Amino acid sequence: MRGGSKVVVDPHKHKGVFVAKAKEDALCTRSMNSGESVYGEKRVSVQAPGQRVLYLGAASGTTVSHVSDIVGPEGLVYAVEFSHRSGRDLVNMAKKRTNVIPFIEDARQPARYRMLVGMVDVIFSDVAQPDQVYSSH
Template identity: 40%
Template sequence: MKKTSFSGVYFQDKKRGKALYTRSLVPGVQVYGEQLVMDKGIEYREWLPYKSKLAAAILKGVSCTGMAKGDCVLYLGCSTGTTVSHVSDIVGEKGWVVGVDSAPRVMRDFVFFAEERRNVIPLLADANHPEKYPQGLPVFDCVYQDIAQRNQTEIFVKNLGRVKKGGYGLLCVKSRSIDVTAEPRRIYEGVRHELAAQL
């Protein structure tokens, strides 16, 4: 197993290309059917890029994830916990991942997922209103957003207020949720301009 330039992310060269891994925080447990690999007595979980936008971004050459061991990450749009599980591996036992979702049914399943990961906190809340999050949440090192809403850029900017000075934000832009008729490239350019104007 080889280290990447990203904290807590490893890789192996395979015939199909580079395969990513994170060191398993909960050995022996699969989250979404991923392969478990032992190397020098340590268990790693394969991080599948077609199941996780963050893994795909790393393989596509993103410069930084903003996540490291011991960090606190605000994860907006936690869904079933696929990517959250790898972020949980990355930040480790001394880090935290607060997974936010507004759908009760999704959160119910996420709560069961979080029972096996002591560094994951489920939060049923509307990311549109971070001011209504419960008191006692930490100042975050990074916010990661994967939400399919028309005003997703606005939501992202609002939640950046929860991030410490010098922290990071990662936004997965779902162009079809913003405007189903526009070309995705134009949507991405619009989001870039909007972020530049507000940050």
């Protein structure tokens, strides 16, 4: 994204998400680790709402890093990933973001990690299999 001083940042309808308006518009989140990017993304700092999120299908954590930015230092992201290979990257990303708690577990088996996950405001499911869902029962 280009624009330098010509970039205008406006709040999005969702708290913690912003729109950077330049030659091309882009969505922005607040960085929990300013000065360092996860995958070479541009960074914008804003206030965040501090919610708790259960993220199922966290993969290597690129999208989780944005959710971490959105909830801010007062929030928390429980990130569940089944793959050990992707999970290594997720754990390494979480070392630099104190509001991300990674779990290398099967999202279809919440009994394995439910005692470690507190109450959440939002459940986000980004899983590869349609039967990988979280049930509150």
